[in-house]
Amino acid sequence: MADTRWLDEDEQRTWRTFLRAVHLLDSALDRQLRRDSGLPHAYYQALVALSEAPERALTMTELAGLLRSSPSRLSHAVARLEEDGLVRRFKRPGDRRTTIVSLTPEGMEVLREAAPGHVEEVRRVLFDTISREQADRLREISEAMLGALDPGGEAPGRPAS
């Protein structure tokens, strides 16, 4: 660890502006989802991932992988979602280690009800405030970040937010 390569003034401003934007964006989304559907954003994302999976079911490990979540975090989350009846958990036949999580009809319903408001919020805080071209740049930048942060990670999938 030699001398620190401090941030120059431009980098400082960029960094702080970015941090603040991300912080506010995250809070806005989380608050909107909690208010309108009772789910934190992270839990909502879990339901989305399940809804797009074949059979609307995934193993804990698969789901954790998609969400970049620790096993522990996911375990707690799924426990809560199961209590609420939004997902169901059962063992995979033939492998008693593996737990399969599947989205229940109730979970799907909660998702259907939450989605429109969520998408509106995503537009409000992001896509309505930047141009199409800026969005393209943002994606490139995000992909570059993922290079360092998520080596070997596939690009996220396509379907419904």
Place this chain on the structure above:
Amino acid sequence: MADTRWLDEDEQRTWRTFLRAVHLLDSALDRQLRRDSGLPHAYYQALVALSEAPERALTMTELAGLLRSSPSRLSHAVARLEEDGLVRRFKRPGDRRTTIVSLTPEGMEVLREAAPGHVEEVRRVLFDTISREQADRLREISEAMLGALDPGGEAPGRPAS
């Protein structure tokens, strides 16, 4: 609330890529800071804000404003920082409502020790992975987001990260 303006495929990919990048970036920073200094990122930011203030002191309200933090969150945070001896709290003479938080020498020292590693991490996850030009674009995009998220918010300050 008329028909939902769903995200098109490009927007979906951008959104998900961005979300994932931000999530990983945040975790990386938080983990690095907790490991190396025992402070969560939010607490570190509070110390930074104080260190840059005149007299290294701010009122709770001022600090909450700079950090875009709720009064409650800040109150809990400052309570913890005070227990650790990194900040001190006292009432403003002449206004018994107002609490002033000031950075202690110990707090300043913790900051000094944490800063280099933190900056390295910021470089690693952001500035080393994108070009100078992308950084400029990122700042513009972040500023645009802040237009919707933080109406009437001044641009963040300049000094040390």
Place this chain on the structure above:
DNA sequence: CCGGAATACTTGAGAGTTCAACTGTGTTCT
């Protein structure tokens, strides 16, 4: 085919965040 490593989670404790309610102080209006 047996013992050690790897896999797939789960659990519990400790922190941090949120939300709603509450306390104590200034301000304002009449």
Place this chain on the structure above:
DNA sequence: AGAACACAGTTGAACTCTCAAGTATTCCGG
């Protein structure tokens, strides 16, 4: 002056996330 209101912060409970351990299976080398 007095009532109503606004302001500045704090508190407690519920919840979520993290980290370290622990449990239960399955895989693998000798």
